[in-house]
Amino acid sequence: xxxxxxxxxxxxxxxxxxxxxxLGLYLEAVFAARRTLLSxxxxxxxxxxxxxxxxxxxxxxxxxxxxxxxxxxxxxxxxALYGLLRVQGALPLNPQAFxxxxxxxxxxxxxxxxxNTNWQAYAGESTMSHLTQMAGLTVQNFLSAAVGIxxxxxxxxxFARRGASTIGNFWVxxxxxxxxxxxxxxxxxxxxFIALGMPQTLAGALPATTLEGASQDIxxxxxxxxxxxxxxxxxxxxxxxxxxxxxxxxxxxxxxxIQMLSIFAIGAGLTITFxxxxxxxxxxxxxxxxxGALFLIGTSVAYWAEAQASPALIAAGVExxxxxxxxxxxxxxxxxxxxxxAITTAASCGAVNAMHDSFSALGGxxxxxxxxxxxxxVGGVGAGxxxxxxxxxxxxFVAGLMVGRTPAYLGKKIxxxxxxxxxxxxxxxxxxxxxxxxxxxxxEWGRAGVxxxxxxxxxxxxxxxxxxxxxxxxxxxxxxATNTFYTYAQAAAMLIGRFLVIVPALAIAGxxxxxxxxxASAGAFPTTGPLFIGLLAFIIVIVGALTFFPALALGPxxxxxxxxxx
Amino acid sequence: MTRTLRPALxxxxxxxxxxxxxxxxxxxAIGQALFQHAADGSPIVRDGRVVGSALIGQxxxxxxxxWGRPSAAGGGYDARASGGSNLGPTSHVLADRVRAEAAxxxxxxxxxxxxxxxxxxxxxxxxxxPAAARFQAQRxxxxxxxxxxxxxxxxEAHTELPIAGILGEARVNVLELNLALDELPAHEGAS
Numbered sequence: 001x002x003x004x005x006x007x008x009x010x011x012x013x014x015x016x017x018x019x020x021x022x023l024g025l026y027l028e029a030v031f032a033a034r035r036t037l038l039s040x041x042x043x044x045x046x047x048x049x050x051x052x053x054x055x056x057x058x059x060x061x062x063x064x065x066x067x068x069x070x071x072x073x074x075x076x077x078x079x080a081l082y083g084l085l086r087v088q089g090a091l092p093l094n095p096q097a098f099x100x101x102x103x104x105x106x107x108x109x110x111x112x113x114x115x116n117t118n119w120q121a122y123a124g125e126s127t128m129s130h131l132t133q134m135a136g137l138t139v140q141n142f143l144s145a146a147v148g149i150x151x152x153x154x155x156x157x158x159f160a161r162r163g164a165s166t167i168g169n170f171w172v173x174x175x176x177x178x179x180x181x182x183x184x185x186x187x188x189x190x191x192x193f194i195a196l197g198m199p200q201t202l203a204g205a206l207p208a209t210t211l212e213g214a215s216q217d218i219x220x221x222x223x224x225x226x227x228x229x230x231x232x233x234x235x236x237x238x239x240x241x242x243x244x245x246x247x248x249x250x251x252x253x254x255x256x257x258i259q260m261l262s263i264f265a266i267g268a269g270l271t272i273t274f275x276x277x278x279x280x281x282x283x284x285x286x287x288x289x290x291x292g293a294l295f296l297i298g299t300s301v302a303y304w305a306e307a308q309a310s311p312a313l314i315a316a317g318v319e320x321x322x323x324x325x326x327x328x329x330x331x332x333x334x335x336x337x338x339x340x341x342a343i344t345t346a347a348s349c350g351a352v353n354a355m356h357d358s359f360s361a362l363g364g365x366x367x368x369x370x371x372x373x374x375x376x377x378v379g380g381v382g383a384g385x386x387x388x389x390x391x392x393x394x395x396x397f398v399a400g401l402m403v404g405r406t407p408a409y410l411g412k413k414i415x416x417x418x419x420x421x422x423x424x425x426x427x428x429x430x431x432x433x434x435x436x437x438x439x440x441x442x443x444e445w446g447r448a449g450v451x452x453x454x455x456x457x458x459x460x461x462x463x464x465x466x467x468x469x470x471x472x473x474x475x476x477x478x479x480x481a482t483n484t485f486y487t488y489a490q491a492a493a494m495l496i497g498r499f500l501v502i503v504p505a506l507a508i509a510g511x512x513x514x515x516x517x518x519x520a521s522a523g524a525f526p527t528t529g530p531l532f533i534g535l536l537a538f539i540i541v542i543v544g545a546l547t548f549f550p551a552l553a554l555g556p557x558x559x560x561x562x563x564x565x566x
Numbered sequence: 567m568t569r570t571l572r573p574a575l576x577x578x579x580x581x582x583x584x585x586x587x588x589x590x591x592x593x594x595a596i597g598q599a600l601f602q603h604a605a606d607g608s609p610i611v612r613d614g615r616v617v618g619s620a621l622i623g624q625x626x627x628x629x630x631x632x633w634g635r636p637s638a639a640g641g642g643y644d645a646r647a648s649g650g651s652n653l654g655p656t657s658h659v660l661a662d663r664v665r666a667e668a669a670x671x672x673x674x675x676x677x678x679x680x681x682x683x684x685x686x687x688x689x690x691x692x693x694x695x696p697a698a699a700r701f702q703a704q705r706x707x708x709x710x711x712x713x714x715x716x717x718x719x720x721x722e723a724h725t726e727l728p729i730a731g732i733l734g735e736a737r738v739n740v741l742e743l744n745l746a747l748d749e750l751p752a753h754e755g756a757s
Contacts, residue, residue: 008732045584053576065570073574080578125646135586142585143578171573178581183589190593191600197621199607200597205646206607208616210624211631211744218619218645220607224597225590242639242648245687247621248607253734309680310655316664317675318683326660326684327650330635330693333735337687354687355650364655456654478652565658 001307005335009299012257012339013292016264016378020288023265024272030180031153031173031273033057042179049175060166063510066154067503069170070147074114074499077143082110084136094129095204101127108487113137115498116144116380118230118237118350118473119490121482125219125240130202137237138226142186145233145266146177148382151502152270153177155386158509159410160277162517167509181266182233189228189262197251198224223248231262234380236350236473244340244353245329252331256353260340263349267378270385278410282528287388290536291377295346298366298377302338305363315565324363327355338363345370348380350473357452357460357476364476365556368463371470372552373544374429380471386505388536393422393508395532395539399525408524411517418511421504428500429469430547432493436465437551445485451478454566459555464490469497610741618741619645623692626744630709632694632702634740635681636667639689650687671701693737696725712750720746 029036035043050057061069084091085106089099101109105121112119118141122128128137150173157167194200199220206218223239227249230237244250250259268288275284310324323334332340337354344351345367356367370377376388393409397419400407407414440446440461450457460476467474468490475481481490526532597605608620618624623634625643640647653660667683668675675683679698699721707714724743728734 004728004732011732049577049580052580053573055573055577069570069574072570073578076574076578080582123647123649125648134590135582138590139582139586143581171577175577178585183585187589187593191596194593194597194601194605197604197608200594200605201607202594203606206609206616206619208609208618208624210618211741211748212624212626212628214625216618216622216624216643216645218607218622219648222590222594224605225593229585240648240688242650242688242690245650246648247623247688247690247692251621253729257733310660312653312655312657312660313664313680313684316661316683317668318664318678318680319676322680324655325680325686326653326655327687328684329686329688329691330681330695330737331691331734336734352687355652357652357654358650358660360655451652452654452657454656456656459654476652477650478654559654559656562656565656565661566654 001304002335005303005307008335009303009339012260013296015261016268017288019261019265020268020272023269024276024284027181027269027273028276030176036180038180038184046175046179050171053171055169055171057169057172060169062166063506066167066170067506070151070502071499073174074147077140078110078114081113081136081140082106084132085109088129088132091129091131093131093134093202095202096129098127098129104484104487105482108491111491111494112473113140113235113237114144115471115494116148116233116235116348116383117468117471117494118235119468119475119494120237120473121487121490123241124238130204130221133226133239134222138229141226141229141233141235141237142178142182143174145182145229145235145381146174148380149177149181149266149270150174150382151505152382152385155389155505155509156274156277158512159412161513162515164513167506167513182229185232186225186228189232189258190224192258193224193227193251193255196255198227198255199248200224220248230351231259231349232266234263234267234347234349236344238351244351245355250353253336256332256336256340259351260343263343263347263351264378266381267347267384270382274385280528283410286528286533287392290533291388293533293537294373294377294540295342298346298370299339299342302342302359302363302366303335305360305366306334306338310360312565324358324360327358329353341367342370344474345472346375346377346379348375348383348470348472350467352474355477356463356474357478361556361560364459365552367474368459368466368556369544369552371466371472372433372548373540374426375470375472376540383471383501387501390422390425390505390508391540392527392536393418394426395536396525396527398539399535403525405523408518409527411520412512412515413518418508421508421511425501425504426543429497432469432496433462433465434551436469436489436493437462439489440465443485445483449480449483449486451480452566455555455558455562456566459559462551462555465493468493471497610745612745617745620739620742621692623690624741626740629705631744631747632699632706632740633682634694635691636683636685637689638685643690645690648688648690650689651685692739692741694740696721696736696738699738699743706747710747710750716750717747720750
């Protein structure tokens with residue numbers, strides 16, 4: 001570990017805090033349908049979209065209509081993407097003449113990108129045509145992120161409104177999220193990325209003859225346009241197999257820093273947006289503070305673990321104080337790799353700039369734990385925000401039980417129905433993770449995909465299902481997840497992790513929007529102070545620990561304490 | 567039903583057009599116009615031939631070139647099959663592979679910079695650490711019969727340092743360093 005490494009981590013956290021407020025204010029303006037800097041250009045586009053789609057921008061939906069619209073839209077997206085993947089071989093913009101994608105991989109990929117997971121059961125540069133990368137995958141990078149933001153805003157309206165029967169209009173929220181937020185920022189990011197060396201071309205390959213006379217066929221393509229939204233939308237699906245470790249996808253330290261900030265930007269901004277919407281910005285900062293505390297702990301452990309050689313390297317005679325460079329890029333080293341791993345799993349991004357499978361046992365446990373904690377440490381765009389609000393409701397409920405008062409959050413009484421729905425949202429993903437991992441570990445189909453022997457092999461399976469149900473998409477890449485079992489089981493986990501959280505979250509929002517706001521009494525539990533922040537972080541850790549400790553004990557903890565190779 | 571289906575279908579089609587066709591094609595046009603070299607993949611041209619990309623590592627095995635890191639991309643530096651070994655931290659396979667890599671240098675593993683013994687995440691890492699370059703200077707200078715000082719000066723000149731002290735690790739681009747080696751006059755200063 002070096003001082004420079006720690007400074008990098010602290011500078012990153014400071015930059016996120018600096019971005020959160022301006023972006024949060026912009027998001028607030030966009031979703032309150034106020035005029036913004038870009039309205040002059042974009043409002044006509046927006047209006048024409050509504051006209052063609054038959055959407056009345058001022059007609060609002062109750063939570064059931066809102067949820068139905070999301071489900072219908074996601075279904076259309078999934079079917080269309082599946083179709084495109086199957087027939088890409090017969091379509092243009094396919095310079096490498098790739099064939100259509102096999103049915104189970106196409107289904108897995110379609111679900112994966114529509115649920116903002118972007119788990120990749122394929123290698124991009126040897127599977128996907130340029131048309132698929134652009135008109136299929138890039139589109140879902142935008143739309144799945146826009147859906148997440150829409151749900152977050154609808155959820156926030158549940159707290160902001162009183163005696164209301166509606167929580168917004170999904171079509172409007174999704175459209176505005178795409179046109180006013182994701183698209184302009186992505187254009188800016190992509191241009192910066194190209195300027196800093198990222199390819200953006202319709203050619204398929206750059207053929208070269210190396211200095212030693214071998215031929216090297218270098219895969220290129222429209223990379224920058226996809227990577228911009230991949231990061232900003234916490235999607236994480238790479239253009240190339242090696243994802244953000246690939247020198248074309250992450251050309252150097254500045255691009256790496258911008259990518260890390262892009263992953264957290266919208267998720268952090270939404271907490272401030274929420275605070276503003278409920279009339280007290282400190283409420284947002286309190287949520288962000290709880291996230292920041294948990295983030296710093298995980299990142300520190302990962303950096304400490306990766307700054308030393310792993311048991312396998314030491315057994316081979318490597319100097320023990322050398323960093324664990326297996327699976328890491330020279331330009332990033334241990335600090336920026338550990339930091340990236342913590343960020344990509346705290347948010348539900350899933351991009352990787354180093355191979356998590358080759359992290360040390362405890363270093364690899366950090367990204368896994370971040371996912372298992374529900375990805376509420378900033379979290380996926382939108383998803384992390386409604387995730388942490390669900391935990392906030394649970395925290396208020398627990399605090400209420402402790403002091404024997406009716407719990408209330410932001411003046412809204414938290415009642416049995418809200419807590420039941422919150423628990424449903426909290427427990428859906430763990431159920432999918434634990435059942436999926438158990439199935440994988442106890443069947444031939446599951447074990448067939450495992451690469452590493454011993455506890456590490458178990459971790460590979462557990463990580464895969466955590467990643468799917470958490471809609472993360474990063475992997476312990478040694479696992480081969482292309483057989484029928486993994487492609488379908490993973491798809492099921494992704495759907496559960498996405499929609500069994502979104503629907504209960506919207507139900508809570510609908511429920512809360514209808515309630516009146518009680519005036520704050522002297523006995524109310526303040527939700528901006530350190531006590532609430534600490535209790536919220538504690539509840540997140542406790543729920544995660546109680547649910548997953550046995551699985552962690554069988555995997556990374558067993559490996560860390562084994563004192564031998566496998 | 568149509569109240570939900572029509573917006574779903576129409577907005578999907580419109581956004582596919584906007585974010586899937588217009589957005590990437592417009593960026594391709596702008597990128598090609600403003601930053602053509604980067605947008606094409608940063609090719610390096612020598613004597614009218616593309617010898618590689620400034621961002622992508624390639625395989626070096628000759629004694630008179632600096633070697634890059636071991637690569638898990640395809641058969642090694644296959645730029646159509648990026649990826650890491652994904653071997654775990656307690657893997658026998660990994661330990662055996664590291665021993666084999668160390669044998670290539672003929673000294674004990676603990677004296678070899680760790681990046682020369684480990685595969686990168688992409689398998690296409692264009693860089694090695696300055697320590698890894700200095701470690702190979704003797705071999706390269708010997709094979710080329712040039713003074714080691716000249717080789718060390720080249721390493722120095724090709725070392726990129728962290729920006730502001732914290733962004734990125736110190737590193738040397740292996741392809742660019744080897745290209746510079748080829749420009750060195752043979753037997754420079756030899757007497």
